[in-house]
Amino acid sequence: MDFIRIGEKVISKNKLWSQIEKILEYRVKGLSQQEAARRMSLDRAFISHLERLGEVHKGHRIAVIGFPVKNKAELLQMLEQEGVEFTLILSEEERWAYVGEGKGVDLFNKVMDVITQLQGFDYLIVLASNKRIKLFQGIFNLEVVGIEIGRSPIEEDRMVDIEQVKKVIQTLKKSGKQEAKA
Structure with missing residues (x-):
């Protein structure tokens, strides 16, 4: 496990990456941001921000x-x-x-x-x-x-x-x- 400390919190990088991969899998499978957020108990806006952070392709598909x-x-x-x-x-x-x-x-x-x-x-x-x-x-x-x-x-x-x-x-x-x- 790869842990980091942020103030009083201990964060597992592996857990974080695993959750991000799960979100992206849901989106690739065609789930809406809202549905992926619901399944992960997150806000839809978080998923939108996450996608924007990793976006490489600009323009229309x-x-x-x-x-x-x-x-x-x-x-x-x-x-x-x-x-x-x-x-x-x-x-x-x-x-x-x-x-x-x-x-x-x-x-x-x-x-x-x-x-x-x-x-x-x-x-x-x-x-x-x-x-x-x-x-x-x-x-x-x-x-x-x-x-x-x-x-x-x-x-x-x-x-x-x-x-x-x-x-x-x-x-x-x-x-x-x-x-x-x-």
Whole structure:
């Protein structure tokens, strides 16, 4: 154990780091600051201050989901070049494989895992049918930017306008920089 004395108090550094790691685990899993604070019997403001102390990445985080995409490799390459942190791009065949694998509970768990991961982003770009875009906009409490690649139901891979998606990403990044300056 690594102890330090502060006045009359003896502080365990190991206990302190352990509690901080637990808070961060809750946040990474998608819990709100308020929920993590409640579970740890802390004030939400403490968690906000803690996150601000350790913050490295400034600007807005962007995620992109798209299906069914014909020019997947080209799209993924551009998304990587633009620094998009989360992508889920599927062809029609991959989409059905994703849905068809395992039991219903497995699909539910996979979908819930994706939803949890996406909660930490500022923007979600959805490349899908009109109905799927509306579904994502209804689910998420973050800015969902829809780029329609066809009317529902889409039953075959569709070409995505790579330049259009790139322009949207760059616009979102610029708006994030402007907000950070304000």
